[in-house]
Amino acid sequence: MSQEETVVLHWLNQSRAQRIVWLFEELGLKYEIVYYERDKNSKAPHALSEVHPLGKSPVVEIRSASGDVIKLAESGWIIQYFLRKYDQTDNLKGSSIDAQNEVSYFLHYTEGTLQSILDGLFTNHAAKTKAGYAARMYMAPCVKWIAQNYYKPKLLKNLNFLNGTITKQYEKYSKYIAGNSLSAADIILSFPLEIVFTRCDPMINKSLKTEYPDLYLYHQNIRQEHGWKQAAKKVRGFEDIIFGEEIV
Ligand SMILES: N[C@@H](CCC(=O)N[C@@H](CS)C(=O)NCC(=O)O)C(=O)O
Known part of the structure; x- marks a missing residue:
């Protein structure tokens, strides 16, 4: 990641977004998380629709110092994009x-x-x-x-x-x-x-x-x-239980 870029993950509790946290931990990226909570019907809050028209999570924004924003949705595409750009050792x-x-x-x-x-x-x-x-x-x-x-x-x-x-x-x-x-x-x-x-x-x-x-x-x-556990710790406070099992 270049010095001027900020990576922001729009994360929703109990969702696919957790694996993007894991990916970022494995890649050793610096990133920020914006946390959203599902409503009582398990739906994403309206605020996510302001980030992306489909109102789903994960969405990742890569913000450059010049103000340009690359917005990525779809887990497979997000993963592919970050592997291409940031998996320097080809590990993942x-x-x-x-x-x-x-x-x-x-x-x-x-x-x-x-x-x-x-x-x-x-x-x-x-x-x-x-x-x-x-x-x-x-x-x-x-x-x-x-x-x-x-x-x-x-x-x-x-x-x-x-x-x-x-x-x-x-x-x-x-x-x-x-x-x-x-x-x-x-x-x-x-x-x-x-x-x-x-x-x-x-x-x-x-x-x-x-x-x-x-x-x-x-x-x-x-x-x-290790990376899975690091990712779990990263969302502690917003998600103490990941899909039915307590984070230890
Ligand atoms: N195919 C998309 C699916 C995204 C998706 O459906 N996300 C769910 C969370 S697991 C969501 O935001 N659900 C909230 C809602 O639909 O209101 C992906 O791979 O990222």
Whole structure:
């Protein structure tokens, strides 16, 4: 980062933005965080819409001394941009050409495929939990049917894929999802896996920890990464619990 640049992360509690904190910690960047809190319906506050038209987090601004501002949205793009510009040692891009290709794949896959299934599952579930009492009675069987027949098989297929991928990595003596060291693929996958292992069981009536032990172990290992813990500390006071587990 040049001396004249200020990097500002617009961060929302319980959100994807936490992995950008982690990325910045790994890159050793100097950055500022603007903290936003979800409202009682879990929505982002209006102030985020003043930062970016979609009103979502993360958004990153790179402000230059001359007053120019580069504004970045979409986690995959934010990560890609910072890797290109600030990962001087190439550590997070992947430990080999093959690993680099896998990292690129996971940067697209995570938001494009895995997260869209989770978003659908949660929206479906909200139809039951947030509806009024009478509506809920009619909605519940419908929601259950959609979860069981649509989201559940898709999610399980994806978790099967990820579990198989990490099993093969363990066979190669790596605890990381791509190559043999921590990469941006681990960082981007961390958010949906937090969701999977802390929130999804009741929605699909399954113990995902039991069903996908290698993937669960991977998720547990990731939480032990120094950078992950540093990132957790960075938001302490705004988020004492990250997706159901206390920050230690
Ligand atoms: N595809 C975007 C998704 C951004 C997104 O949906 N962020 C959520 C937080 S996890 C959000 O801001 N939700 C608040 C809202 O929609 O009101 C990305 O990868 O950054």
